[in-house]
Amino acid sequence: MSAVRKVEVAGENGYSIEIGPGLLEDGARLSKPLRGRHALIVSDGNVAPLYLDSVETTLHAARPDLTLARFVMPAGEHEKTLARFGECLHALAALGATRDATVIALGGGVIGDLAGFAAACWMRGIDCVQLPTTLLAMVDSSVGGKTAVDLPSGKNLVGAFHPPRAVIADTAALRSLPERELRAGLAEVVKYGAIFDATFLDWLEAHADALLARDDDALAEAIARSCAYKAEVVARDPFERGDRAMLNFGHTFGHAIETEQGYAGTSGDGLNHGEAVAVGMVLAARLSAALGRASLADAERLQRLLQRLGLPTAIPPGLPPQALLARMRLDKKADAAGLRFVLWDRAGAARIVSGVPDQDVLAVLAA
Numbered sequence: 001m002s003a004v005r006k007v008e009v010a011g012e013n014g015y016s017i018e019i020g021p022g023l024l025e026d027g028a029r030l031s032k033p034l035r036g037r038h039a040l041i042v043s044d045g046n047v048a049p050l051y052l053d054s055v056e057t058t059l060h061a062a063r064p065d066l067t068l069a070r071f072v073m074p075a076g077e078h079e080k081t082l083a084r085f086g087e088c089l090h091a092l093a094a095l096g097a098t099r100d101a102t103v104i105a106l107g108g109g110v111i112g113d114l115a116g117f118a119a120a121c122w123m124r125g126i127d128c129v130q131l132p133t134t135l136l137a138m139v140d141s142s143v144g145g146k147t148a149v150d151l152p153s154g155k156n157l158v159g160a161f162h163p164p165r166a167v168i169a170d171t172a173a174l175r176s177l178p179e180r181e182l183r184a185g186l187a188e189v190v191k192y193g194a195i196f197d198a199t200f201l202d203w204l205e206a207h208a209d210a211l212l213a214r215d216d217d218a219l220a221e222a223i224a225r226s227c228a229y230k231a232e233v234v235a236r237d238p239f240e241r242g243d244r245a246m247l248n249f250g251h252t253f254g255h256a257i258e259t260e261q262g263y264a265g266t267s268g269d270g271l272n273h274g275e276a277v278a279v280g281m282v283l284a285a286r287l288s289a290a291l292g293r294a295s296l297a298d299a300e301r302l303q304r305l306l307q308r309l310g311l312p313t314a315i316p317p318g319l320p321p322q323a324l325l326a327r328m329r330l331d332k333k334a335d336a337a338g339l340r341f342v343l344w345d346r347a348g349a350a351r352i353v354s355g356v357p358d359q360d361v362l363a364v365l366a367a
């Protein structure tokens with residue numbers, strides 16, 4: 001078996017991120033973070049048939065005293081709702097989950113966000129172990145403790161900061177991931193280069209083909225480096241009071257697109273989160289250039305890289321600029337003074353900017 005890579009998130013509520021093939025079959029590793037006797041495994045209708053029986057069997061073999069239950073919900077962003085969250089809490093009640101119980105999130109970011117939020121709320125907070133099965137969840141959503149569900153009026157509007165107790169990423173699960181979801185995960189990988197480290201963009205340009213071909217080493221390197229970038233900033237700023245907001249690069253635009261499309265991404269006729277973020281990053285880079293803050297050449301380079309990774313870089317038809325701007329008013333970075341955007345100084349360096357005139361935003365949306 002290849003070596004297991006480990007990234008530590010430092011701090012009072014620190015935890016390890018373990019990355020490697022076959023980890024879902026490692027009973028000792030899966031059961032180590034479980035403190036009590038109860039665990040609820042939350043998953044979706046695509047992931048459960050592939051991995052849930054085996055995870056349960058593995059956990060039981062390692063910890064025969066565990067009482068396990070499962071909550072399997074339909075897949076898709078449009079299911080990341082208060083209603084499904086409520087059902088998940090009822091599953092915890094049916095299990096008789098005590099305060100030392102654990103919620104185990106087995107799936108992509110939708111499952112991780114909803115299960116993490118249920119863990120944050122059940123009895124005012126129990127442990128959550130993240131077992132991410134998409135690339136996006138391995139590089140981003142399983143780390144950092146942002147948990148949430150969507151409202152029709154906006155993405156992740158109801159949620160809590162609740163760091164996981166452990167993150168265990170079995171890279172072998174990526175073999176069953178649909179091509180489109182692999183590419184979506186790469187958008188958030190590109191984000192780290194865009195905001196923190198231009199040399200990572202060089203690396204991604206050099207390894208784009210290997211990543212798309214699911215080369216094990218290239219994927220493991222991309223995941224470990226992404227987790228290291230994220231671990232550093234969330235340890236410093238767990239509640240997004242400062243520069244953690246850089247991780248929102250492209251998201252003000254991206255979330256507006258997802259919301260305006262009614263979270264139709266996974267059903268095929270809309271953009272999923274990673275795709276919307278890809279478009280949003282290009283728009284943020286172009287807005288930075290339009291405001292004279294960064295070079296247009298950098299924005300074009302970012303766009304070329306995303307296109308090479310098979311990601312969309314333009315707003316889909318049928319989304320009027322004014323409607324998208326209205327959606328942005330509920331962005332979580334906005335305050336009483338108005339919208340705030342994560343913009344570029346240059347590739348690899350970003351900052352949060354207030355007071356961007358609406359007409360500049362509209363011009364970028366309309367271009």
Ligand SMILES: NC(=O)c1ccc[n+]([C@@H]2O[C@H](COP(=O)([O-])OP(=O)(O)OC[C@H]3O[C@@H](n4cnc5c(N)ncnc54)[C@H](O)[C@@H]3O)[C@@H](O)[C@H]2O)c1
Nearest residue numbers: 046075108109110133134136137140141146173176177273
């Ligand atoms: N909390 C955070 O910090 C954070 C960060 C980034 C994104 N997010 C959230 O994450 C969500 C997007 O996550 P996602 O891209 O993982 O989407 P997702 O959870 O919808 O998963 C994508 C699709 O892949 C399927 N799938 C998952 N793993 C699979 C596997 N191994 N094999 C086959 N199919 C598999 C799922 O069933 C689903 O249909 C969004 O809701 C976004 O807001 C949160």
Ligand SMILES: O=C(O)C(=O)C[C@@H](O)[C@H](O)[C@H](O)COP(=O)(O)O
Nearest residue numbers: 140144146155156244247248251332
């Ligand atoms: O961890 C963070 O911080 C992020 O912003 C990561 C983003 O990729 C992620 O999509 C997050 O859920 C967005 O957060 P939100 O606060 O804008 O809902």
Ligand SMILES: [Zn+2]
Nearest residue numbers: 188251273277
């Ligand atoms: Zn994101």
